[in-house]
Amino acid sequence: MLNEYDHKKIEAKWQKYWETKKLFAAADKSDKPKYYCLVEFPYPSGDGLHVGHPRSYTAIDILARKRRLQGYNVLYPIGFDAFGLPSENYAIKTGIHPSITTQKNIETFTRQLKALGISFDWSRVIETTDPKYYKWTQWIFLQMYKHGLAYKAKIPINWCLSCKIGLANEEVVGGVCERCGGIVEKREKEQWMLKITKYADRLIADLNTVDYLEKIKTSQINWIGKSEGVNFKEKVKDLDIEFEVYDSIPQTFLAQTFTVIAPEHPLVEKLIKGTEYEKPVREFVKKIKDQKAENRFELENELEGIFTGRYVDNPFGTGDFPIWVASYVLADYGTGIVNCSAHDQRDWDFAKKYSIPLKIALLPKDKKLAEKVKNLEVFYRELDGILQEPEEFKGLSWDKAREPVIRYIEKHKLGKPQVNYKLRDWVFSRQRYWGEPIPMVFCQNCKETGASPDGWVPVAERDLPVKLPDVKKYEPTDNGESPLAEITSWVNTKCPVCGGPAKRETDTMPNWAGSNWYFLRYIDPKNDKHLADSKKMEYWAPVDWYNGGMEHTTLHLLYSRFVYKFLWDIGAVPKNCGSEPYQKRTAHGMILGEGGVKMSKSKGNVINPDQVVTELGADTLRVYEMFMGPFDQAIPWDTKGVIGVRRFIEKVWTIYNGGVKIVPEAQKDLVFLTNKTIKKISQDIETQNYNTAVSALMILANKIIEIGSMDKDVAEVFLKILSPFAPHITEELWEQLGYKKSISCQEWPQFNSALIKEEEVELVVQVNGKFRDRIKVSPDVTEQRVEILARESEKVNKYLEGKVVKNIIFVPGRLINFVI
């Protein structure tokens, strides 16, 4: 009678074993080399674990388990990023305190994660909502403030009408609020800002020192959007107004003929005041603003503008530029004012529409085309265009002229070089309850005495954390203040500087605040003196391998690199940890619902991991998620595919439970394939080709069954290389083989390169590149010998008969090709 495969019993047994033996707790002191691998910690939502979570966690678990077998001291921690809107919105709806909901959700997540058999170090769990944790989140804010990186500014922000909070540019998706999908309008509001732009250059440059997927580097670079150009100094004719105009391609400055200004620009009002243009321009500005507010603004459709009646006193002496208000100009990029020439498609279209005269700076080499361009018949902007002015650079191409023209502009004091970034400083204030309070107070007295020019005073470090008080209502107040503003007993406090009455900042931090630095806290999660002990950081930091979603590339990943760099700069992170937090960053693809659409409750296509674990087992779920397709690609869930993997797991069970005999003598074919498989699995784990790794394991299992017997070495190796993927069943079978010590404490097998050297290889014979036959030869056979053997083949001869062989291509170990 065969032993039945009972995944429930086996998985519960080994999960308990790992937990009681503390097998995966990382040691802070060890002779072994360290390895720190990390996955993005989850937000514990009320929906429970998504099947997407195990994809990333299993992948890095495989790595962690392999590294342990390879002799590393591995840190693979987990925690919860628990501040956030869903809990707060739930509290608004139900009146249940977010901390209660959060604790409940964390319990669910913990149970679900443990059921997956992921080798997390559960002794280091952190929660961003724990005051002992956010004490240090607040501490980091104070350091930023003290180093001039946190400042309060009244700036136009994205205001979500329904959430009643300010959003970072990065959080507005398609003109609407990323969280609620509500209308976003521009509103002026005092906000705490973090000066990430100060780090922009380093955030680009240091990408050279890390091993990130190329597409991650590219999207960070594009997000930061560094652009080097020139700021021209200009003056409005007949008015005492000066301003600057940014141009990222200043080579063509002598062709500029008009100037456009953003409708929202404060200067617009000054330009038109008291003139006949006042009324129509105001109406136009209002129209555009309204369109933008209602999100009806489609740029591609409409280029609209209106003349202000004013001119720029042209510094280049080529005629004054009329100033137009144009719908397509952004108020918050560059200076909000742009000089236009015929070399930008939009400017060209705009000028055509309103019959504004244009000049040409670049002419193509092609004479016919040059004539058309000159007559303004066609739009032209090419890198190999020839510059016409200024005279001393005439004949240079656009890209070659760039540097000399910039120097020329500087020399003639027409403007100065200016670097602009697409990246904005980070709006760090939220008018919300469920976040870390910003540890600042406002003191009128200190403002008056000048102790603090703007009245803002940091809370003393010894008074951290500033704990989040209980409130009765969780809604933001009607004027947009955080619900904290209504708790006067909390708001009214003493100024840490003068001791006089002061008021607390009632804004809280965004949900990225806690995830900026969490990987440092795992190193020393219970430290109450520092965010983490220096010695421990020196040992563990930086993270060796960090995996997460592609969607976090430009927000979380960039923000946390910035915060880490800052902490490193001020010495809060030891110098020898290096200036980058993550040595390697990879990204996993999403798991979609069946049919390739996103899983969502409303579509009813959500797969519950609990159910899969209960019915088919964690090992099956893990192996399936690794097998389903390329790791970095979005893949639809396939219920039938899971069953295929379950069959494989059962097959493995059968092999070790009477299906295959363990015999003393080694089987040559099997030893060969086993060694090849060790090599493949070892490589595939490093390159994240988990799907082909699983397929290799299946091929080996099929081979073992086909042969019907295996020696003990093969029996052991197979379990060892399968164990990172399917840890429970392999532990059980390992024990069945008679071993007392867990398979998690063994050594990762080495392949024997002598054994994977083939004694005979199959060589392909081609005629004119077409496959005709294959012949078996020894690997070091000579070309002459192969040619003779190939010509002996009838199939080949058929094609060679009566033909002249012009050439023979011979690739050792691969093929011979007759060219006739």
Add this chain to the structure above:
RNA sequence: GUCAGAGUGGUGAAAUUGGUAUACACGCUAGCCUUAGGAGCUAGUGCCGCAAGGCAUGAGGGUUCGAGUCCCUCCUCUGACACCA
């Protein structure tokens, strides 16, 4: 529109990185077994063709002895960002 990525059987996908296209799985077909099954076993399964053989990696061109892989043009999808001067 910009940037990035991708198009291979009925499906998810492999392809030693320029060298036998379709590994491994799912599904399907036939047979066996079973009281029954998300069960098991055996054989088959890219397309056309009785066969010999021919044709197939989004379309078209090119480089090469040889292209899924490299180059050019185009088409289609996916994701991110929205007027970035």
